[in-house]
Amino acid sequence: MTTPTTTHVRPNYMRIWLYLFVMTVAEVTLAFELPVGRNTKLILLLILAIWKALLVALFFMHLKFERWRLRLIFIVPLPLAIILVTTVIMEKVF
Amino acid sequence: MTHGTQALDQMRPPYPTEPGAGVYTNKLGMWVFLASDVMFFTALIGSYIVLRFGAPGEWARPGAVLNVPLTGLNTFLLICSSVSMVKAYAAIADGKKYFLRKVPGKRMQDGGLKFWLLVTIICGAGFVGVQLVEYIKLVGHGFTPAGFREGSLLAEHAAADPIKYGLTAAGLYGSSFFTMTGFHGFHVTCGVISMLYLYFTKVLPEKYSAQDYRGIEVIGLYWHFVDLVWIILFTIVYLI
Numbered sequence: 001m002t003t004p005t006t007t008h009v010r011p012n013y014m015r016i017w018l019y020l021f022v023m024t025v026a027e028v029t030l031a032f033e034l035p036v037g038r039n040t041k042l043i044l045l046l047i048l049a050i051w052k053a054l055l056v057a058l059f060f061m062h063l064k065f066e067r068w069r070l071r072l073i074f075i076v077p078l079p080l081a082i083i084l085v086t087t088v089i090m091e092k093v094f
Numbered sequence: 095m096t097h098g099t100q101a102l103d104q105m106r107p108p109y110p111t112e113p114g115a116g117v118y119t120n121k122l123g124m125w126v127f128l129a130s131d132v133m134f135f136t137a138l139i140g141s142y143i144v145l146r147f148g149a150p151g152e153w154a155r156p157g158a159v160l161n162v163p164l165t166g167l168n169t170f171l172l173i174c175s176s177v178s179m180v181k182a183y184a185a186i187a188d189g190k191k192y193f194l195r196k197v198p199g200k201r202m203q204d205g206g207l208k209f210w211l212l213v214t215i216i217c218g219a220g221f222v223g224v225q226l227v228e229y230i231k232l233v234g235h236g237f238t239p240a241g242f243r244e245g246s247l248l249a250e251h252a253a254a255d256p257i258k259y260g261l262t263a264a265g266l267y268g269s270s271f272f273t274m275t276g277f278h279g280f281h282v283t284c285g286v287i288s289m290l291y292l293y294f295t296k297v298l299p300e301k302y303s304a305q306d307y308r309g310i311e312v313i314g315l316y317w318h319f320v321d322l323v324w325i326i327l328f329t330i331v332y333l334i
Contacts, residue, residue, distance in 0.1 A: 010184060017177040021170065028166050031156055031333040042334055049329035053322045060180050060318040067116045073125045074132070081136035088140045092148045 008065045016059045023052050109308065124312045128319050131281075135323050138277065139330060142270045151262030158258050159237055159248065159267075161228060162332050168224045169328050172282075175217030176321040179314050182210035189304035207310070211289060211297055214317065218286040225279050229272075239272040241265035271331060278327055281320050288313055 027048050030041060058064040063071055115122045146153050156162065190206035197204045205213075232238075236246020241264035243249060252259035260267055292309055296302055302310060 013177055013180050013184070017173065020173045024166065024169055024173065027329060027333060028162065032162070045329050045333055049326055052325045056176060056318055056322045056325065060176055060321070061315055070115055070117055070122075070125060073115075073122075073129050077129045077132040077136075081132060081140075084133070084136055085140035085143060088144050089147075092144050 011059045011064075013059070016055055019055060020052055023048050109306065118308060120308050120312050121315070124315050128315065131319065131323075135277075135326075138274050139326070142274060142330065145266045145270050146263075149260075149263035149266050152257055152260050153263055154260035154267055155258050156333055158260075159232070160271075160332055161231070164224065164228060165328065165332050168221055168228075169324065171217050171224070172221050172321050172324050175214045175221065176318050178210045178213040178217060179317045181205065182207050182214060183307070183310055183314050185210055186302050186307040186310050187304060191300045191302065207302065207307075208293075208297055211293055211310070215286060215289050215293060218282055218289065218317070222279060222282050222286065225275065225282075237268060239268045241268045274327055274331060278320070278324060281323070285313070285317050285320055288316070 027045060030036065030044055030048070034041075036044070057074070063074065109118050111117050117125075185205065186207040190204070191208065192206035193208040193212075194203040194205055236243040236248035242252050242259075242261070248259065252261040252264065256262065292313060296309055
């Protein structure tokens with residue numbers, strides 16, 4: 001007897017590679033060619049970087065297909081990381 | 095009692111798993127290590143942010159000191175290596191141990207584990223090589239971890255345009271740049287050495303199969319993490 005399992009089909013890795021390539025070109029173009037304000041540029045560049053990192057984590061590291069308890073191992077340090085950076089910045093500010 | 099065949103899950107390798115996390119021990123160990131490495135790089139990035147925004151003067155403008163097109167190309171190389179790594183994983187999961195094989199009806203040959211892992215190793219070694227060339231050129235032009243070397247080309251440019259080259263914060267800029275990219279480069283080097291070891295001791299003797307390819311999956315996780323970190327570092331250090 002087998003227990004019902006969720007099946008996953010392998011993602012199209014070349015399509016993910018194409019997205020990453022296009023976004024890298026967009027980043028460099030945005031940083032040097034487009035006449036955008038400094039703050040807007042900063043936010044857009046960070047969004048692109050996080051988007052690319054998410055694509056790598058979800059599809060190449062297969063986090064999208066892992067169980068939640070394994071995902072938690074990777075997710076838990078992220079708020080801790082934000083707390084660490086914020087605390088250090090606060091110490092500098094005050 | 096109902097009997098049935100378990101559907102094939104391409105994303106779940108067929109090994110016995112540990113109770114709790116639901117994955118085998120080696121993979122769990124790698125994930126725990128990666129979680130600790132997240133904190134390591136966070137400490138570096140956090141320090142960089144504090145140093146940059148608390149610096150006595152303006153930071154050097156993007157592209158003024160660093161060679162962004164060259165590093166952009168290097169970023170592309172690392173992304174390509176990540177794709178070839180995942181192709182190596184997919185190849186061995188399908189039982190393709192070979193290097194290249196002709197597929198009937200197709201013009202292109204089909205790559206197996208031996209081919210894709212070799213591509214990954216070459217791309218990874220290429221990344222480290224380009225980074226070394228970048229370091230040598232930067233130091234040659236006068237950009238060192240201590241800032242701009244006196245009498246160097248960059249020191250002259252910085253004296254002529256101190257805002258663009260971030261003259262007053264050059265020491266902080268140099269030390270944080272070499273520390274962050276250096277530690278990342280060290281991670282890439284460790285990855286390349288580990289893959290070379292696997293290639294000669296496990297992949298070439300065909301010790302991996304569709305039933306057991308744990309080593310490939312675990313080194314793959316490490317390699318993709320290194321790529322992920324570089325994506326963040328490239329934006330923060332080179333583009334902002």
